[in-house]
Amino acid sequence: MLNELALSPEILLSVEKPARYVGNEINSVKKLKEAVDIRFAMCFPDVYEIGMSHLGIQIIYDLLNRRDDTWAERSYAPWYDLDGALREKNIPLFALESQEPLKEFDFVGFTLQYELCMTNVLQMLDLAQIPLRSKGRNGDFPLVIGGGPCVYNPEPFADFFDLFYLGEAENVLDDLLDLYKKVKKEGFTREKFNKEKFLINAAKIDGIYVPSLYEVKYNPDSTLRSFEPIDKSLPGRIKKQVCDMSNAPYPLKPVVPFLRASQDRVVLEIQRGCIRGCRFCQAGMVYRPARGRKLEDLKRFARELLSNTGYDEISLSSLSSSDYPHLRELIEFIIGECEGKNINISLPSLRIDTFSLDVMGRVQDVKKSSLTFAPEAGSQRLRDVINKGLTKDEILNGATKAFEGGWNTVKLYFMLGLPTESDEDVVAISDLAEEIAKAYYAIPKENRIGKCRINTSTSFFIPKPFTPFQWARMLSREEYVRKAQLVKKRFSEQLNKKSHHYNWHDSDMTILEGVISRGDRRLSDVIECAYRKGCLFDAWSEGLKIDKWLEAFEECGIDPDFYTLRQRKEDELFPWDFIDAGVTKEFLLREWKKAQKGEVTKNCKEGCAGCGAAVYSYGICNAKRN
Template identity: 50%
Template sequence: MSTVYIPRHILLSVEKPARYVGGEWNSVLKDVHDVYIRTALCFPDTYEIGMSHLGMKILYHMLNERDDVFCERAYMPWTDMMSRMKEDNIPLYTLETKTPLNEFDIVGFTLQYEMCYSNVLHMLDMGGIPVYAKDRKQDDPIVIAGGPCAFNIEPMADFFDAVFIGESEDQLSKFSDLYREYILRGKDTFDRDGFLAEAASSIQGIYVPRFYEVKYNDDETIRSIRAYSQDVPDVITKALIIEPDKAYFPVNLIVPNTEAVHDRVSLELFRGCTRGCRFCQAGFVTRPVRERDPGLLLDIALKSQKATGYEEIGLLSLSTSDYSGFKELASSLIENTDGTNTSISLPSLRLDSFTADILEKASKSRKSGLTFAPEAGTQKLRNVINKNISDNDLKEAMEIAFSGGRNTVKLYFMLGLPTEDDDDIDGISILAHDIVRSYWQIPGETRRRKPEITVSAAMFIPKPFTPFQWESQDQLDELYRKQNYLRDKLKSKYIKFQWHGSKSSVWEAVLARGDRRLSKVIYRAFQEGCCFDAWDDKFDFEAYERIMSEEGLDISFYANRKRLFDEVLPWDHISCGVSKEFLINENIKAHSGVTTDECRSICSGCGAAAFGGGVCFE
């Protein structure tokens, strides 16, 4: 057992050393001799981003409630710290006890976005753990992963011993129970493969990639994905918490010592989404909607606020207005924080007169800007993507916002959506100019400032488990053309145009629908020093392009190729509960511009009812 010592001169020569020393309020310390299992949870991005993530906090506190587990945390050191650590041979360590990662029993990564993959490899390597799962020996940690990217883990399949599909609370508890059973039989005789096989066969949603064989056709597409043994499932179905009110939820949340991106109490209203926007992976893989009781949520919110000292409570969900207890919860939160400095933040809200009133009362500080996500510029295209928001809805929302004294509005759009033509891009511009005009139509005494309308355009990225999983992404030059086209149309001086890195969208599209052959590309990129790909100024697209071609792989095969419905997709052996037939049907409806109602109006039979709970049985 060893403790890493980080010399003072290193900590004092890097940016924000508070990220590397631990000692946070509500962080957990245990005597390592008192526990059977030492687990390290890793977030493959900076401390500020990792400490904003609720899921990791839930698992951290949940595991530490157990007497037999001590769970610690590690984050990706920023580049300055990373090079200092490498120069001085300092291994990546956990913040609680400064123990190198390779001394843990279980090392878990949460994968929130594809662009963190190269960081995962750096963290393993810096932690002294063999990067490839096949190279790990008896006493190396079991390396696991979870999070949204677990649904298509194939590009990272070679690096993980086990992957947790779905919601991990129960899985991780059972996995820890089983691990304890195994080591109690004797640590020296620990049977790694035997343990992983039993975990995969007895715990829902646990996928061990090396137990499955992938075969390819001559045209590079996949011929088959089969389990080598009958002991593990042919299709791995995600795990989920069907009754969220009974799930573990921590109140004594860890509070960072330096500012995190989201530095507040996060209150998870429900899991899932009833809307079915056809580009949105989260909306499908988290089905069915399962709500939590507003009384319980209020209780959790007030207790967490007291236990953390946070002055902001943020409601968290995929669509806040769809929470059926929203009125009760929002009103009582506001009443209970009245007279204090605590403010309530309400993202993903549909604006009507009630919510406008709530917004007014919720924020204790200056009126902040409002954000809307119409995603597409015309009704025609919004029908294609099943974003059920009309021009009229937007117009009304703007009137409410402007007459309430607000002058800044941010609008999110996507470029490159299936069936999009230049008329749809014109639609974005028309919509933005209409909004500017509507600002000047409100009474003069309300308009104290000039309007500031921001149009933000992201690139469409086809994702697995969505009706658009077969679609092609626009070629890079077409994406540039569309960006320029839109920029030239946005003439008003009150409109600001922002767009996201197109090259990173292309690479994200490759990884999102990638197969196992990409593992060697990610490995080589890591060896060449690629890291922090999610950071535009660090991302090196040219390196990935070059490595792809050197490995005989083609970016457009993954990003720009339209798949046929009968092609075997790299994630076909994984199930999120939504059937492929449903997704095909949704794709066909999209191309005919037909919308699908949200779950509460009418059930469309997506398949998620098989889980036996949530909105399907309301």
């Protein structure tokens, strides 16, 4: 059987996991390239197993391939071994389905899920033999487009992309492709494709941002002075796209990898957005308004997805599943559907209460699974600052019920370095974990299974754009490490110290992510410089080379502390202010001030806080409230 692969057997047998590069997965889409007008490569700038776990790519892949005139394919970042082989043998990076070079495509799209994937974007462009910078690419090269959560501040990546798509792909991706087709036809061949004309017209589509058409000026103190389009006909603000989830399509035949992906199961997205309003959470702000899918659709999706994939597990996906109004009915349906078929149901992001414990006890093996709580802050005062509507009583009650139900492992997630945090708040993390351990040992001995295990993890807080904490100062590496040591010491003093296990996130990675999160255009140089020095897979703790990054900052004359250690003035113009993300700056500022006073804000179900997302009039914004 003839099947031309981009890589020779010699190369494929010399790399780890060759299955990453050969495509042909179940449900992958093959079309005749002669029969389509647009070839779109969806790229995920991390290894295959991570990228294949990402729902967004499956959604876009499905959306694009629904069009007869478009063939969407996928590409992932080659691991170090193949990276070396491609460079050595001068083989251009290719897409999995056709095995043809990315440089022959019309669009090369990247989903930017985390800031530290940027060197891998450059790696993929470089290996694809596509110039890294937008201005180095004429109409002969594919258009490079970015989307995903990181484009809520696209500025650090501005020089590398021709366009960014702000918001949910369901909305205007079609408009963009129609425009492309029109302009491409006018030029007859891609060589004569008028890139400039296309970009100017694309920039007028809602939600499309063309960075080269905007000009940035800076103040002497390095903050932003102005951000203007170069032409008055262009929009001054770009509006985030939000879709109507009640009739949004869903990929019912997702690509099923042969390799075990990190998300090796059916993923059923039940809702988008979150009503909670935690002040540190970017997803909770930028995906507003909270919108659920229809229960009847979800039931049908669940059944079809299981039969189209053959997976033995289904997971409900959302930012806060407990807030989905028909959760109970949906779960009962899925339990019934999976009965006797050895299919597992996994329910992440559930609040721990009587209902969820009952459900989890029925669908999971209690002895093996652990329960997760994310109090995020140790003290009630600090939980009020971050508007995490979770009280100590709720946590202890939930944990006690879980212990009575047979669980004996609990995971706790916290952040260190939150605004207004004192050393008392820091040690309260360990004290809260200790109270949970005490709740376990308060259960009569005959009703518990050995010792309990409380796994506490802390990450370091990173202020993100479009959150009330976008004005906040980050801490220095030394301060972070000191706080983590403080927690560690406190754990060693607890009565039940043997039941506790504490670990904390890498502080170098945190600081780098912090710089890029709130960075501006000047960081494009730093990112390219770091990439040229060999930085790659920065989100992998074994990949990050912080000294190379520091050299890159130094060489580009950029002080990373400017982005991290500075509390912003209330009237500072931010690099991302040109984006209309639904939530207004006034609302965010109001929340920032309330945070400093430790005042909480009601969630969207209890009352509208006037965040601004109501202009989309979807979901919770239309709901009648108590």
